[in-house]
Amino acid sequence: MATTPQPTTQLWLSSGNGPISRTILNTPLRDAQPSEIPLISVSDITSPSLAARTAVAQQIRRAAMTNGFFYMTDHGIPADLTAAAHMAGLAFFRRPAAAKEPANTARSQYHKYTIGWKPAATLRINPFESADMRESFAWRYDPRYDPAVGAVEDVPAEVARNLRFDEDGFPWSKTRDVPELEEAVVKCWQAVLGLGRALVRSMALSLGLEEDAFDAKFTHPDAAVALNYYPSLEGGEGEGRDVSIGSHTDFQLFTILWQDEVGGLQVLDREGQWLRAKPIPGTFVVNFADYMQRITNDRYLSTVHRVQNASGKERLSMAFFFGFNLNESCGVLDTCVEPGEEKKYDEISCQEWTRRRLRAMHTKAE
Numbered sequence: 001m002a003t004t005p006q007p008t009t010q011l012w013l014s015s016g017n018g019p020i021s022r023t024i025l026n027t028p029l030r031d032a033q034p035s036e037i038p039l040i041s042v043s044d045i046t047s048p049s050l051a052a053r054t055a056v057a058q059q060i061r062r063a064a065m066t067n068g069f070f071y072m073t074d075h076g077i078p079a080d081l082t083a084a085a086h087m088a089g090l091a092f093f094r095r096p097a098a099a100k101e102p103a104n105t106a107r108s109q110y111h112k113y114t115i116g117w118k119p120a121a122t123l124r125i126n127p128f129e130s131a132d133m134r135e136s137f138a139w140r141y142d143p144r145y146d147p148a149v150g151a152v153e154d155v156p157a158e159v160a161r162n163l164r165f166d167e168d169g170f171p172w173s174k175t176r177d178v179p180e181l182e183e184a185v186v187k188c189w190q191a192v193l194g195l196g197r198a199l200v201r202s203m204a205l206s207l208g209l210e211e212d213a214f215d216a217k218f219t220h221p222d223a224a225v226a227l228n229y230y231p232s233l234e235g236g237e238g239e240g241r242d243v244s245i246g247s248h249t250d251f252q253l254f255t256i257l258w259q260d261e262v263g264g265l266q267v268l269d270r271e272g273q274w275l276r277a278k279p280i281p282g283t284f285v286v287n288f289a290d291y292m293q294r295i296t297n298d299r300y301l302s303t304v305h306r307v308q309n310a311s312g313k314e315r316l317s318m319a320f321f322f323g324f325n326l327n328e329s330c331g332v333l334d335t336c337v338e339p340g341e342e343k344k345y346d347e348i349s350c351q352e353w354t355r356r357r358l359r360a361m362h363t364k365a366e
């Protein structure tokens, strides 16, 4: 018996290769089932037992090839670290715009798009949807804060070329009215950085490589953090309504996201169904991003997601983005092509890839 095709709509998004579209079902948004966004315990991610580490890697592989999203539990990040950054973030954002203005990204010496505070509705990550109603505060990798880096003078020249620091200590020099913010965010970032490195090793294993295959590529990773602050939207959730952050994919390898208990994150599954990724206390959400999709020849999905916070309450999330050192590049991995299959992507540096993505969000980009 022939099945009637389900009504669909085209969803347009920007990408590093220009606008792309996805076919989405016209069915209403619904909560994700555990089989769609699984819960993975990573307690064995650094276990001395290879079998135990492999078991984690296999679950990650399955999630990457299903919908590209999973909840991560037993991750070892102390709850008091995320709680302190959450509270400090709220204290920062709840102040009037004039108090946040000194930390406006536009005032950064070198990182006018990627470090500091962005006011609400000034970004539109998806040109086909409303402006992003979120405010954000972002910071990016600085080896002076990386516990795995000894002396900053030892950072190799080819890495250092892509790392520039504002001489006045921006943005932290402009957030002194919330004195706890710097320490709370940096401590959380440091802990998640360690976890991110462990995850890359697990992902190497999951791709049939040696665990240390990527080690040289993340000595000084493109590890950024964004605190997102979402006032409640007026119009409710669903197609055609305002977005807190528009439909997009993340740029680099993967994102580790902490979310509060409000909810609002939506994930587009492989069939084109929008799913709510409801908060599960104590977990982080992990999603794969564009660079990972490229090097795996589309084996691992860079999943489209967005946020609509229509809860009537404010929401805060912290996104930790993880990528290789910006000067690094990686082509499609041999373990991701079957005999006779073509490599779909050229090798491109992480710097160039993130630049292309940023350019699609801003008229100019660093």
Ligand SMILES: O=C(O)CCC(=O)C(=O)O
Pocket (backbone or CB within 6 Å): 226, 228, 245, 250, 257, 259, 264, 265, 305, 306, 307, 317, 318, 319
């Ligand atoms: O706040 C969220 O749940 C997601 C944020 C996000 O997608 C991002 O910052 O890239």
Ligand SMILES: [Fe+2]
Pocket (backbone or CB within 6 Å): 248, 249, 250, 255, 305
């Ligand atoms: Fe995202």
